[in-house]
């Protein structure tokens with residue numbers, strides 16, 4: 001049996017303790033132990049962005065981040081971006097612009113774009129696109145997504 | 158997304174899907190909470206079909222969309238509407254649902270009238286409430302449900318609404334599925350957690366045709382997983398997903414396989430595709446030259462294999478019931494087709510297999526959805542009563558899902574003294590474009606070929622030419638050209654599995670035809686736009702072409718290294734017209750500055766839906782055309798991650814503007830597959846104009862441009 005350990009971390013504002021092999025990908029812990037399905041499995045190799053989360057504010061692929069790397073740290077997933085049922089402004093702008101087709105890429109994009117707006121309050125389209133270059137979208141919704149993020153920046157956070 | 162809204166005439170024949178599924182109860186029910194449950198056989202692939210169909214149902218029933226519950230396609234309870242594929246799905250399902258819902262509304266109106274002892278004409282339905290015209294009595298669908306028996310066939314003499322009175326259909330409705338997808342709710346098949354669910358992973362062979370020699374199941378160690386082996390089919394099942402994934406990885410490393418060097422030379426696919434044996438597909442028999450040619454031009458165009466490359470790996474869930482029946486959850490494009498294929502593969506009666514649809518990311522044609530479902534069926538066999546969820550790895554998704562076939566076109570044209578085309582011969586070679594479940598009389602499920610004693614899967618077939626064909630889709634130019642001979646050649650044997658990728662053969666055929674039109678224009682010193690118009694009597698085609706050209710400032714001077722190219726087609730010869738102008742900058746790399754499209758999809762029902770489909774199609778085709786190529790050596794597919802199979806990234810996606818020409822007097826046709834061919838051609842023509850040499854082999858990478866420049870050097 002792999003060695004399991006108790007690992008404590010903060011997820012979306014709450015402290016959680018999970019018992020798992022510390023080498024388990026954070027994505028698997030979020031989905032299977034914490035029931036947070038918003039972070040999607042797209043590649044498991046850190047190459048598509050579908051599983052992006054914020055770890056102490058930095059955007060990382062949770063598929064490629066072992067649980068042990070999150071120990072004692074703060075994880076924010078797409079579920080943690082909306083507060084009290086109100087969507088994050090990036091989420092709302094994507095809905096308003098109907099800026100998605102299948103939507104599978106959207107969680108990771110929202111996580112990445114929200115981090116961008118924390119750093120840069122009013123990015124232009126080229127800046128948004130460059131920031132999203134590690135997020136893949138196969139449906140061709142990129143231009144609408146970029147426009148939505150630019151529009152989101154103009155809203156009150 | 159457009160919904161066919163032509164008049165349904167009283168007494169007219171019922172739509173095909175209603176003839177196949179006549180009982181109203183198959184389509185519509187009233188839930189205990191009063192919600193109206195709508196069952197359709199079409200499935201959400203990210204194209205918004207469920208929202209479009211909800212609008213149709215709400216429109217005919219006169220209820221708000223919020224009062225509907227759209228249920229997923231299910232072979233046990235819902236209608237059989239075949240595949241959700243091609244661009245006609247909404248048209249087919251929409252016309253069926255109109256008739257069904259008009260019938261249901263009429264039955265509820267009659268029941269209210271009976272209850273109140275008034276005439277049906279005195280009952281109206283407004284916003285989900287059935288009321289007398291006088292307004293003195295009102296009730297709801299829920300309250301009347303017990304008085305209405307929907308287990309009755311739809312009647313052709315119940316007239317749906319006149320589309321001119323529509324309030325909902327025709328407006329751009331917000332997608333019903335997007336709130337979940339944007340908030341990160343559990344919505345996709347990989348998010349399913351059924352009671353008692355286990356996880357499974359398949360250890361695929363390292364290469365097509367490889368056979369499993371040995372595997373030491375002990376390598377999984379003492380962890381709680383079961384190893385399943387049947388011939389060359391190898392898998393693991395267990396309760397903890399992460400443990401199952403690592404056990405599968407250990408098994409993969411421990412297994413030894415016999416591999417063959419049977420794959421073609423990836424740098425010379427033309428020799429492979431033209432080598433045969435082939436099935437000849439005559440499209441236009443030799444018409445003979447009308448006038449003598451003073452000059453003959455010929456060219457060969459090729460495209461590599463392309464991956465569907467869904468962002469989500471395929472996934473399936475299956476549970477064997479103690480009575481020997483099987484329940485399946487799948488993101489298949491056709492629940493009934495998958496049911497029949499699984500039943501056939503296991504030699505079970507179809508009635509013992511139930512398939513329910515669950516969403517996944519976009520598939521863009523026949524990807525591994527059905528294969529993953531069958532994997533789950535095989536891995537769940539040993540644990541009756543417990544569902545097993547199988548998710549593919551990214552590597553398997555890119556290496557084992559069927560590919561869009563590689564293709565070769567040889568085209569030759571004679572030019573008369575005036576510079577007009579006097580003869581046209583066109584040969585296209587390809588593998589088949591259809592190996593969906595049930596094709597060629599076999600189940601067509603990947604694992605089926607890996608089981609002990611199983612024969613390999615037969616080569617892909619093509620859809621019939623009369624329904625659009627596969628290899629020969631859009632092989633007939635939209636232009637009026639004399640002296641034509643057009644023939645397809647489908648390869649009858651290949652070690653590489655291929656199937657339907659959006660637009661099928663149209664992507665490559667239009668790329669070839671439209672590239673060659675530019676080469677012909679250049680040969681006679683004509684402007685590409687004028688040269689096309691000279692051979693183009695079709696008014697609707699002329700309109701999209703000139704609209705796109707004007708909107709893109711065709712003919713205006715552009716800076717050095719920047720150029721425009723144009724492409725045109727009518728999808729499947731009878732679908733949407735689409736013209737594209739691409740503006741590219743080609744120096745050390747190729748940058749698309751913008752795409753300008755004009756489309757004519759007949760009557761425009763949902764302008765934003767059309768724009769969304771066209772934009773998505775153009776962007777995906779830009780990715781195929783500029784970047785994509787399935788790579789392999791003589792035994793293995795090697796492009797199995799996002800680095801070896803790169804697709805277009807955010808900063809590479811150009812602005813896309815779409816001009817929709819409304820034709821209120823013409824039937825609506827789909828928009829999802831109209832843009833791919835013309836986009837490829839416009840890009841190729843723009844690159845040729847920018848760098849001065851023609852690249853005839855896709856993808857149009859900087860390396861391909863350099864190679865073409867070197868080849869052209871004296």
Ligand code: FES
Pocket residue numbers: 040041042043044045046047048049050051052061062063064
């Ligand atoms: S799933 Fe983590 S980056 Fe693709």
Ligand code: FES
Pocket residue numbers: 100101102103104105106136137138139140141203468518519
């Ligand atoms: S919307 Fe489908 S992958 Fe982005």
